[in-house]
Amino acid sequence: MTSFVATGVRGLVERVCAGDMRALARAISLVENDSLEATDVLSGCFPHTGAALRIGVTGSPGAGKSTVVDKLAQSWRAAGKRVGVVAVDPSSAFTGGAILGDRIRMQEAIGDNGLYVRSMATRGCLGGLARATAEVSQVIEASGKDVVLIETVGVGQDEVDIVRLADVTVVVLVPGMGDDVQSIKAGIMEIADIFVINKADREGADQVEKEIRALQSLSGRNGSWVASIVKTIATTGAGVDGLLDAIEQMREWLGAEGRLQARRKSYWQERIEEMVRQALLKEARTHGLSSEQFAEHAERVASGQEDPYQLVPSLVAQVFDARGAHQ
Ligand SMILES: Nc1nc2c(ncn2[C@@H]2O[C@H](COP(=O)(O)OP(=O)(O)OP(=O)(O)O)[C@@H](O)[C@H]2O)c(=O)[nH]1
Ligand SMILES: [Mg+2]
Numbered sequence: 077m078t079s080f081v082a083t084g085v086r087g088l089v090e091r092v093c094a095g096d097m098r099a100l101a102r103a104i105s106l107v108e109n110d111s112l113e114a115t116d117v118l119s120g121c122f123p124h125t126g127a128a129l130r131i132g133v134t135g136s137p138g139a140g141k142s143t144v145v146d147k148l149a150q151s152w153r154a155a156g157k158r159v160g161v162v163a164v165d166p167s168s169a170f171t172g173g174a175i176l177g178d179r180i181r182m183q184e185a186i187g188d189n190g191l192y193v194r195s196m197a198t199r200g201c202l203g204g205l206a207r208a209t210a211e212v213s214q215v216i217e218a219s220g221k222d223v224v225l226i227e228t229v230g231v232g233q234d235e236v237d238i239v240r241l242a243d244v245t246v247v248v249l250v251p252g253m254g255d256d257v258q259s260i261k262a263g264i265m266e267i268a269d270i271f272v273i274n275k276a277d278r279e280g281a282d283q284v285e286k287e288i289r290a291l292q293s294l295s296g297r298n299g300s301w302v303a304s305i306v307k308t309i310a311t312t313g314a315g316v317d318g319l320l321d322a323i324e325q326m327r328e329w330l331g332a333e334g335r336l337q338a339r340r341k342s343y344w345q346e347r348i349e350e351m352v353r354q355a356l357l358k359e360a361r362t363h364g365l366s367s368e369q370f371a372e373h374a375e376r377v378a379s380g381q382e383d384p385y386q387l388v389p390s391l392v393a394q395v396f397d398a399r400g401a402h403q
């Protein structure tokens with residue numbers, strides 16, 4: 077059974093790496109649904125990852141993230157680079173979802189297999205959105221992409237976690253936010269490598285720039301990199317060249333002194349820890365610790381009938397004993 081699955085998956089992964097779009101869509105579904113074959117798919121793809129630049133694009137709803145991503149993707153395609161896009165929560169009240177939908181249709185129509193766009197459903201992702209996004213990005217990268225763009229609304233903890241997987245983080249702001257620059261989630265401001273002030277056709281772009289500079293002077297530096305600030309009108313493409321330059325500079329900076337490696341290491345340190353946690357929990361569930369049993373313990377602890385500090389070590393021992401007996 078396992079070998080059958082592994083053989084089938086091997087063929088699928090080979091087709092993914094050869095740039096077969098249907099195979100890519102199938103592989104992504106397997107990963108997104110956390111299916112039985114997901115681990116083999118990811119493991120098969122992993123050796124084919126690492127070369128692409130991963131760019132996270134985040135910012136408040138409607139800031140123009142999809143439009144910026146679209147313009148970047150177009151520029152890179154024109155330069156012959158292969159581009160992957162993962163968009164998380166494109167179904168907010170703004171037009172992002174529709175824009176992406178159009179693009180997916182366009183991509184099918186012109187058969188451009190150098191561009192792949194995937195929308196992530198925010199609900200129903202088994203094991204968390206950050207995990208699913210990271211894994212889907214990896215599969216897309218393995219299909220032979222030079223750049224992977226990950227678009228996400230920068231509001232919740234999930235989104236901050238998603239952006240962590242990026243090598244370069246672009247935060248999109250818009251004029252007319254007033255003091256709201258301060259209210260953008262602090263975690264997102266801190267991890268910004270490049271600020272885009274989009275909708276620069278509106279009044280107040282200079283004010284936003286001033287506010288970012290003020291915040292920058294307060295906070296510490298991100299290594300020797302001072303986040304660059306670029307103004308764009310994404311709808312017309314004005315300023316997008318400046319953004320491309322800023323990304324290129326960041327890529328060069330990351331390339332020196334092992335910085336890219338250091339970033340990816342710190343990302344994987346957290347990620348591996350999370351993977352171990354999940355694997356242990358799964359182990360616990362297959363060795364007699366069902367959700368129902370957790371619920372029963374929770375009820376007893378909540379009503380003071382059971383001591384959680386005694387309970388947990390005994391549960392852990394129980395799992396290891398059960399596992400030992402199975403081996
Ligand atoms: N005036 C102006 N409008 C823009 C600009 N960039 C984007 N827009 C418009 O702003 C709206 C939202 O743009 P999107 O690119 O969908 O924004 P988003 O951040 O991806 O939105 P969500 O994914 O829904 O959070 C669209 O109607 C765009 O046409 C700009 O530079 N100037
Ligand atoms: Mg969008």
